[in-house]
Amino acid sequence: MIVIDTLAIFAPGLLGASVARAAKARGAARRVIIWARRPEVRLALADQPWCDEVVDSAESAAKAANLVVIASPVTRIGELVERIAPHLTAGTIVTDVGSVKADICRQASSSLSSTAATFIGSHPMAGSEKTGWENGDAKLFDGRTCFVTPTENDDDVAVETVVRLWRDLGSEVVTVSADQHDEIVAHISHLPQIVATNLGTLLDQRPAKWSHLAGNGLKDTTRIAASDSTMWVEILEQNRDEILRALQGFEDDLHHFRAALANRDWPELRTRLERGKSWRDSLRP
Amino acid sequence: MIVIDTLAIFAPGLLGASVARAAKARGAARRVIIWARRPEVRLALADQPWCDEVVDSAESAAKAANLVVIASPVTRIGELVERIAPHLTAGTIVTDVGSVKADICRQASSSLSSTAATFIGSHPMAGSEKTGWENGDAKLFDGRTCFVTPTENDDDVAVETVVRLWRDLGSEVVTVSADQHDEIVAHISHLPQIVATNLGTLLDQRPAKWSHLAGNGLKDTTRIAASDSTMWVEILEQNRDEILRALQGFEDDLHHFRAALANRDWPELRTRLERGKSWRDSLRP
Numbered sequence: 397m398i399v400i401d402t403l404a405i406f407a408p409g410l411l412g413a414s415v416a417r418a419a420k421a422r423g424a425a426r427r428v429i430i431w432a433r434r435p436e437v438r439l440a441l442a443d444q445p446w447c448d449e450v451v452d453s454a455e456s457a458a459k460a461a462n463l464v465v466i467a468s469p470v471t472r473i474g475e476l477v478e479r480i481a482p483h484l485t486a487g488t489i490v491t492d493v494g495s496v497k498a499d500i501c502r503q504a505s506s507s508l509s510s511t512a513a514t515f516i517g518s519h520p521m522a523g524s525e526k527t528g529w530e531n532g533d534a535k536l537f538d539g540r541t542c543f544v545t546p547t548e549n550d551d552d553v554a555v556e557t558v559v560r561l562w563r564d565l566g567s568e569v570v571t572v573s574a575d576q577h578d579e580i581v582a583h584i585s586h587l588p589q590i591v592a593t594n595l596g597t598l599l600d601q602r603p604a605k606w607s608h609l610a611g612n613g614l615k616d617t618t619r620i621a622a623s624d625s626t627m628w629v630e631i632l633e634q635n636r637d638e639i640l641r642a643l644q645g646f647e648d649d650l651h652h653f654r655a656a657l658a659n660r661d662w663p664e665l666r667t668r669l670e671r672g673k674s675w676r677d678s679l680r681p
Numbered sequence: 682m683i684v685i686d687t688l689a690i691f692a693p694g695l696l697g698a699s700v701a702r703a704a705k706a707r708g709a710a711r712r713v714i715i716w717a718r719r720p721e722v723r724l725a726l727a728d729q730p731w732c733d734e735v736v737d738s739a740e741s742a743a744k745a746a747n748l749v750v751i752a753s754p755v756t757r758i759g760e761l762v763e764r765i766a767p768h769l770t771a772g773t774i775v776t777d778v779g780s781v782k783a784d785i786c787r788q789a790s791s792s793l794s795s796t797a798a799t800f801i802g803s804h805p806m807a808g809s810e811k812t813g814w815e816n817g818d819a820k821l822f823d824g825r826t827c828f829v830t831p832t833e834n835d836d837d838v839a840v841e842t843v844v845r846l847w848r849d850l851g852s853e854v855v856t857v858s859a860d861q862h863d864e865i866v867a868h869i870s871h872l873p874q875i876v877a878t879n880l881g882t883l884l885d886q887r888p889a890k891w892s893h894l895a896g897n898g899l900k901d902t903t904r905i906a907a908s909d910s911t912m913w914v915e916i917l918e919q920n921r922d923e924i925l926r927a928l929q930g931f932e933d934d935l936h937h938f939r940a941a942l943a944n945r946d947w948p949e950l951r952t953r954l955e956r957g958k959s960w961r962d963s964l965r966p
Contacts, residue, residue, distance in 0.1 A: 521896040541894045570894060583887055584895040588902040591876055594934045596957030601930075602868055607964055609826045609855060610869040611806040613905045617873040620898045621961040625954040629947055636942060643939050645886075647932075649879045654928050657921060662914055669910035672881030676906040679892055679899075 398560065400425040404461035406454060406476060407432060408441070411493040411520060412467025413532025415565065420446040421534040424564040431457040441529070458483040463491070463561065465518075470494040471630045474503040477515060486512035489554045491561075493520055495581065495627075496634035497545045497574035505547065514554040517545040517574055520567055521585065527624050535566065542567035543581075545574040582638035586631060587646055590639070592621040593628075683845065685710040689746035691739060691761060692717060693726070696778040696805060697752025698817025700850065705731040706819040709849040716742040726814070743768040748776070748846065750803075755779040756915045759788035762800060771797035774839045776846075778805055780866065780912075781919035782830045782859035790832065799839040802830040802859055805852055806870065812909050820851065827852035828866075830859040867923035871916060872931055875924070877906040878913075 403425035405412045412430075419425040429449040432438050442450045451457040458464060458480035466473050473492050484490070490513060494500050497517045504515035520542040542562040546555040555571070562569045572580065595618050599607050607614070632639060649668075656664040688710035690697045697715075704710040714734040717723050727735045736742040743749060743765035751758050758777050769775070775798060779785050782802045789800035805827040827847040831840040840856070847854045857865065880903050884892050892899070917924060934953075941949040 521894070523896070523898075540896060543894075580891050580894065583884060584891055584899050587883075588880060588899045590935075590938060591880060592902055592961075593954055593957035594931060594938055595873060595876060596960040597938075597953055598872075598927075598931050598934045599868060600956050600960040604963070606865050606869055607960070609806070609828075609865065610964070611808070611825060613808075614869050614873045615964060616901045616904045617877055618957075618961050618964075619901045621957040623958065625951055625958055628954050629951045632942055632950055633945075633947060636945070640939065640942060642883075643935075643942075646879060646883050647935065647939070649883045650875075650928075650932065650935075653875060653879055653882075654925065654932070657917055657925060657928075660918075660921070662918060665917055666910055666914045668882055669878055669913050671885050672878035672903075672906040673908070673910055675881040675885040675892070676877075676903050678889070679895070679903075 398557075399423065400557075400561065401462045402427045402429060402460055404451070404457045404464045405430045406457065406464060406466045407468035407472070408529045408532070409467060410527050410529065410531050411522065411536070412465065413529035414522070414534065414536035415465050415467065415493070416444075417446045417532050417534035418537055418565040422564055422566070424561060425463075429457055429460060437529070446534075454480050455483040458488075459485065461488055463489050463557065466490065466492040469627060469630055470496055470500065470634050473500050474507070477504040478507040481507045481511055481513070484508070484511055484513035488513040489557055490515045491518045491544075491558050493518060494634075495519055495523070495585070495631050497543070497577045499634055501545055501547070501574040514551055516550060516554055516558045517577075518558060518562060519543040519545070519577065519581070520562060521581075522567075523623070527627070537562065538566040540567055542569050543577050544569055544571045545577050546571060547573070578635050578638045579641075582635055582642040583645075586635060586639045587642045589620055589623065589628060590643065591646070592618045596621040683842075684708065685842075685846065686747045687712045687714060687745055689736075689742045689749045690715045691742065691749060691751045692753035692757070693814045693817070694752060695812050695814065695816050696807065696821070697750065698731075698814035699807070699819065699821035700750050700752065700778070701729075702731045702817050702819035703822055703850040707849055707851070709846060710748075714742055714745060722814070731819075739765050740768040743773075744770065746773055748774050748842065751775065751777040754912060754915055755781055755785065755919050758785050759792070762789040763792040766792045766796055766798070769793070769796055769798035773798040774842055775800045776803045776829075776843050778803060779919075780804055780808070780870070780916050782828070782862045784919055786830055786832070786859040799836055801835060801839055801843045802828075802862075803843060803847060804828040804830070804862065804866070805847060806866075807852075808908070812912070822847070823851040825852055827854050828862050829854055829856045830862050831856060832858070863920050863923045864926075867920055867927040868930075871920060871924045872927045874905055874908065874913060875928060876931070877903045881906040
């Protein structure tokens with residue numbers, strides 16, 4: 397493990413606080429400093445044992461850092477990188493935890509193009525229905541996938557530093573291009589969210605009593621419908637094109653399934669049920 | 682608790698074996714007798730401590746029983762009731778554990794119309810991806826919904842006996858008409874299954890690696906895709922009309938969601954995400 401000297405975390409919510417806690421717990425950084433926009437959050441963070449220093453301004457935090465993790469909502473990442481760009485010292489690496497990568501990586505790399513700092517995108521797949529830095533957990537990343545999305549032009553050492561950070565925090569790191577990342581998560585994360593939400597909005601139009609009679613099947617299938625709406629509007633906004641494509645694929649499958657049911661094509665329905673089962677059986681536990 | 686003298690279970694799988702185990706564990710029946718079609722299953726059941734007697738023929742089991750629980754696949758329930766009808770003694774009550782009720786209840790009531798026995802439909806919502814009598818569990822019904830679907834013409838004492846059985850086995854019993862039952866489960870059970878299956882068949886057409894990168898959201902949303910395909914073909918067959926209606930409702934919601942995303946109507950998407958969240962937050966844990 398190469399220890400990062402000063403790790404700066406910007407705008408910590410659930411993920412940012414978990415990065416701080418995990419980095420301290422696992423000794424991945426000598427010093428963890430935090431900047432938050434709201435003074436009341438800064439005051440509260442100053443009392444946390446996993447926070448070495450709270451910094452009043454984003455610019456000062458940027459100046460002091462060797463590695464910056466921007467943990468803000470996806471719509472704010474670009475502007476934060478632009479704001480701190482002139483204050484970063486040479487060799488500093490900036491990453492983030494945003495659920496969508498292509499737009500953010502393009503914008504951030506452009507902001508840093510005239511500096512000696514580097515942006516490498518990250519996306520730890522470790523969300524939860526819980527939000528807020530208070531719910532941060534040093535074990536949040538254990539065994540979870542973390543995408544790192546370098547471009548071909550990125551400095552190898554910078555990429556390796558970011559990969560190592562997430563591995564040291566417990567993640568299983570996968571490097572892909574930002575565009576491919578957005579296509580993958582549209583399928584494995586954004587589409588399931590939309591499906592769960594739409595089961596919820598449909599059942600919301602039926603008698604409430606019905607839902608209360610449901611078993612664990614419905615509860616599991618819709619668990620993520622309880623996720624934070626604000627975060628999801630931002631994800632939909634940032635990854636609209638890939639999500640529309642994934643949704644089209646799902647609607648096509650659903651259309652074929654419904655046609656088979658309408659036509660009483662039981663062999664076709666059996667084939668589809670078996671394919672769904674065999675896919676699910678193959679997922680690691 | 683009024684103890685049933687002889688409880689006969691026909692064709693036990695997961696649910697039938699769980700009825701037997703729970704009835705013995707909770708003292709709901711003095712004697713549990715079982716009939717199974719396959720001799721090797723009868724031999725294996727004879728060794729189980731929760732089975733007082735294995736009976737070689739459905740007819741003999743019917744003759745000896747005060748209450749019969751038919752635990753066969755839904756497509757076999759009607760023919761089994763018809764077969765045992767001439768052998769039932771006066772006052773015997775027959776019920777089942779089928780996931781669909783309208784067709785079964787009509788057919789079974791018609792089979793028993795010229796006898797002094799009564800059919801009252803049941804549906805304990807306590808399935809699982811597991812199948813087979815070997816996975817039976819005395820606690821399977823604890824706190825789970827069990828639908829009982831009497832008609833207006835059914836004898837009150839017979840209805841109460843069936844309601845009491847399921848309550849004594851640990852269920853929370855809800856009585857509704859068979860038609861309303863089928864509409865409700867099309868929404869809260871069959872639709873989630875179809876959605877999970879279709880997420881599975883879509884992802885099965887994408888690189889397998891993608892699915893292995895997924896977090897718990899996808900795993901939970903698709904858990905029931907692993908359910909038994911044969912059972913689900915039968916459910917689709919038995920409840921086709923109600924499922925087509927529920928599926929239409931879901932596709933309508935999904936269509937509006939997609940249109941809002943295509944039109945960048947973020948306020949509409951926020952409203953839908955919030956409605957889905959508020960519905961999910963209101964489900965009991």
